[in-house]
Amino acid sequence: MGIALDIYRICRETVRAHDGGRLQSVRVAIGELAAVEPELLAFAWEAALAGEEDAGAELRIDWCPALQQCASCGEVKERAPGSWLRLCPDCGQPLQVSGGDELDVLEVTFAQEEPSSEEDPPLAAEEAR
Amino acid sequence: MKQVVTVRRRALEASETRAESLRQRFAEAGTLVLNLISSPGSGKTTLLEATVRRLASDHPCAVIEGDVATERDADRLRALGVPAHQILTGGACHLDARQVGAALDQARLLPADILFIENVGNLICPTTYDLGEDFKVALLSVTEGDDKPFKYPAIFARAAVTVLTKIDLLPHLPFDVPAVEEQLRSLNPEGIILQTSAITGEGIDAWCGLLTERLTTKRKRV
Numbered sequence: 622m623g624i625a626l627d628i629y630r631i632c633r634e635t636v637r638a639h640d641g642g643r644l645q646s647v648r649v650a651i652g653e654l655a656a657v658e659p660e661l662l663a664f665a666w667e668a669a670l671a672g673e674e675d676a677g678a679e680l681r682i683d684w685c686p687a688l689q690q691c692a693s694c695g696e697v698k699e700r701a702p703g704s705w706l707r708l709c710p711d712c713g714q715p716l717q718v719s720g721g722d723e724l725d726v727l728e729v730t731f732a733q734e735e736p737s738s739e740e741d742p743p744l745a746a747e748e749a750r
Numbered sequence: 751m752k753q754v755v756t757v758r759r760r761a762l763e764a765s766e767t768r769a770e771s772l773r774q775r776f777a778e779a780g781t782l783v784l785n786l787i788s789s790p791g792s793g794k795t796t797l798l799e800a801t802v803r804r805l806a807s808d809h810p811c812a813v814i815e816g817d818v819a820t821e822r823d824a825d826r827l828r829a830l831g832v833p834a835h836q837i838l839t840g841g842a843c844h845l846d847a848r849q850v851g852a853a854l855d856q857a858r859l860l861p862a863d864i865l866f867i868e869n870v871g872n873l874i875c876p877t878t879y880d881l882g883e884d885f886k887v888a889l890l891s892v893t894e895g896d897d898k899p900f901k902y903p904a905i906f907a908r909a910a911v912t913v914l915t916k917i918d919l920l921p922h923l924p925f926d927v928p929a930v931e932e933q934l935r936s937l938n939p940e941g942i943i944l945q946t947s948a949i950t951g952e953g954i955d956a957w958c959g960l961l962t963e964r965l966t967t968k969r970k971r972v
Contacts, residue, residue, distance in 0.1 A: 623846070624878070628761050635755050642753065649761060656877040656904040687907075689936070705900045707932050716936055718907055724761045724878070730754045 624657060625665035625680075628726055632675070635729040642733035644675035652685045652723035659684065687721025765879060768847035772882025775854070776865070782965040783865045785881050787905055788889035790871030793915040793948060795823045797889065797957075798866055800948040802832045804958045809863035809965065814853050816845040816870045823868065833859050844875040847882060863965055873902040884968060885910035892916050892925040899933035907937040911944065913957065918947040 632647050651657050659682045666680040689706050690697045693714035700706050709716055760766055776783045786794050795815075802811045813834040815823040824836035835857035837849050850867060859865060867883060869876040877886075888909035890898055893916060899906040906912060912934055914927070927945070934943055942960065946953035 624761055627764060630764070631757065631759055631761065635757055639753060639755060645752065654904040654907050656874050687903075692939075705903060705933070705936060707936050715939060717939055718937055721907075726757045726759050726761050728754060728756050730752065733751045733753065735751065 622665045622669065624724070625662060625669040628666070628680075629669050629673075629675075631726045632678075632729050632731075636731045639731070640733065642731040644678040644729070644731045646679035646681055646730045647726060648681045648683060648728040648730075650683045650685050650723040650725045650727055652721040653687045654718075654721035655724045657724060683727065685721060685723045688719050689716040690719060692717050762878070762880075765847050768851060769880035769882045772847055772851055772854075775860075776882055776884075777968075779860045779862075780969050781860060781862050781865050782961065782968050783867065783881075783883045784961075785867045785869060785876070785883035785886045786889065787869045787873065787876045787886055787909065788871065788891075789873050789894060792871070792889045792891035792894060794868050794871070794889055795826055796948045797913065797915060797946060798868060799826060799830060800946075800951070800954050801866070801958060801961070802827065802830050804954060805864065805961065806830070806832055809962065810861070812859040812862035812865045814845075814850060814859065814865065814867045816849075816868060818842070818870060833857065833862070835859060839870055843870055843872045844879050845869050845881060846879045850881050864961060873898070873905050877905040877908060884964065888912045889915050890930070892919055892923055892927075896924075896926045896930045899930060899937055903937050906934055906941075909938070909941060911942045911960065912938075913953075914943070914945045916947060916949075917945045917952060918950045 628649060632644050636642050636644055651659055663680055670676045670678060688697045689700060691709040691714055693712050698706055698709060706716055788794055805811060811832050813827045813832055815834060815836045816839060817823055818839055818841055821836045824834040827834035835853045837845060837853055867881055886909040888905050892914060931943055934941055944953055944957050946957055
């Protein structure tokens with residue numbers, strides 16, 4: 622929940638720095654080793670925005686797996702999601718883990734209302750008909 | 751009108767900035783700071799009791815305890831004459847830098863040679879929050895099972911030291927120490943693995959030796 626609130630704070634700061642508007646979506650990167658469960662974060666995000674001016678804004682998560690790379694042959698080794706290799710399946714040497722600690726706000730999308738003077742005339746014209 | 755703005759900011763930047771200023775404060779005080787993380791009941795407080803019994807006469811220690819409820823852990827350390835402050839999280843599953851900063855302001859914990867921060871018992875959320883520590887220590891008691899490093903990779907990948915606790919119970923358990931070491935090396939090739947029993951005292955010398963060595967290194971650097 623704290624993480625959702627932090628993400629939302631960054632979104633609001635970003636929108637405010639660009640003359641305001643209503644948040645539509647935010648794209649975040651979550652690494653496999655960030656100890657953040659995407660589904661729980663999505664749930665917390667909804668709860669964090671409930672009752673706020675941006676309620677309903679979408680949280681888009683880029684999942685970033687950690688890489689297991691062989692120290693000996695240098696290749697990044699394939700593995701099933703959520704499972705780990707103990708040793709390099711090809712040369713039996715130890716593997717190095719890299720990446721997967723992402724917890725970043727990447728991109729904020731928001732909508733600014735058109736100035737009302739431009740929006741009103743067509744409506745008024747419609748009503749007059 | 752729709753606008754898309756590229757941001758690239760750490761989601762926890764506010765918390766990480768606070769952690770950095772704590773780190774600065776600890777550096778100025780010359781205090782080595784450890785963030786101890788494990789599941790409930792793996793023996794964090796018991797290891798700390800054994801540690802301060804061994805170290806506190808030569809190296810003043812202080813402790814910050816994080817728990818959902820009760821002052822019990824801080825009381826156990828105070829009984830050994832160690833300044834201890836209990837943070838009650840009231841349901842929250844981890845400590846954060848703001849709480850640690852408030853604890854330092856409220857309680858007289860510094861100066862100390864070593865500050866132990868015992869996080870809330872939980873292998874997941876505490877991993878994410880930097881407390882300004884020099885390094886994280888993960889504890890894994892042999893009663894928890896030998897499959898835990900791969901099940902909770904985030905903490906075991908980040909802890910500079912993993913301590914296998916309660917090893918006096920190994921004869922009674924199907925706990926495969928080499929299998930655990932292999933998982934830990936796979937997640938964290940540079941990590942140090944220690945084995946301790948607070949009951950028999952096995953491994954406590956090596957653990958305390960590591961702490962004093964790290965303290966000396968930190969003070970040379972400052």
